[in-house]
Amino acid sequence: MLRVDVEKQLGEFSLHASFTGEGRVIGLFGASGAGKSSLVNMIAGLLRPDRGTIVIDGETVDDTAAGIHVPTWRRRIGYVFQDARLFPHLSVAQNLDYGRRMNGLAPDPAQHKRIIDLLDIGALLDRRPGKLSGGERQRVALGRALLSKPRLLLLDEPLGALDEARKLEILPYLVRLRDEANVPMVYVSHDAAELRQLATQIVMLKQGRVTSFGGVKVLT
């Protein structure tokens, strides 16, 4: 479960958003500049709200009135960025293992194998990120985030940098993730068709405000 009620002033732009997400995939929908990325960065702890609270899975990670701000690295979230952000000095296998090592988790070969199979990245393990295609990179980034065992997965336009053909290549993996990985997700997109396929609940943002909220029907 995710509860967000935050205010943030970013230059001329003011963001004031409040919603409670219960669904498996909360779709954050809006045009570019609506404040989607800022909102996700606040959930991740990369951006600090001016006022408000954020509660992930029952834990208050932000509460400005109480002076609470849990740093990103202690939030146990996964974040898939539009630009993958794989570590260029590490192999794919080392990238996938990074979150587990940083969190001091014991190796979990069964989970490891399940996610590698789910994303079809077994053949890439020895490669360097520089030698991967855009779609492969994004699949590895998904695996890397999942293997850190997050309690919430944030995806900020994960298909945004890919062309149509690549999008169609990745989309089925995301659907499988939703149905099999058992991690709640916040999925940011400006593409209604994408969200219709993936989201179970929609939060619509317009110029920093939540304009509608509900099932996928609100997209029409």
Added chain:
Amino acid sequence: MLEISPAEWTAILLSLRVAVVATLVATPFGVALAWLLARKDFWGKSVLDAVVHLPLVLPPVVTGYLLLLTFGRRGLVGGFLADNLGIVFAFRWTGAALACGVMAFPLLVRPMRLSIEAIDRRLEQAAETLGAAPWKVFFTVTLPLALPGVLAGMVLGFAKAIGEFGATITFVSNIPGETQTISSAIYSLIQTPDGDAAAGRLVIVSIVLAIGALIAAEWFARRATQRLHGN
């Protein structure tokens, strides 16, 4: 003609020892400072930056004299260290290492700073979202990606340290076997009749060391670009 005499070997080995110690001791400070200058905004940053670069623009004899005033036997810091910890810099090879370290510091820090500035901060953010505490982010992402720049800085610092003359001779004088480095040995030799051949040999050694360092620094810089592009 090309036979290197024991006295010349002494100067060469002393120079190497002084430069290696100066570089190794300066490196952790250099990395910390480079990171601070590249990544943090704080009050007095430009002053700190200027102080670091001061040895580059001050006359070396001035730097040496300031070191003598500070770290000499009767200096504020030197007196304290000698009385309480038994560490003496004045007229010792350790003093030569200190002088060389100070003179080399701006050259050592610069490539380190540039390579840290070139790292995409979004990679560090990604590391944080994966559960890495800030110090872990530094050691697993920032430092490995900056490593070629760190090594390049060390090589340049070493090259500067091994050739340093003005500050060293002012601070610790020119004592054969203790503080006489290649540079001060050459200086003594060219003031001695019949010293030309020996001076010539040491000059050749200096040139070889300097060119070697430049080639090494260039190689590390090229590695840095490859690393950042993930090939």
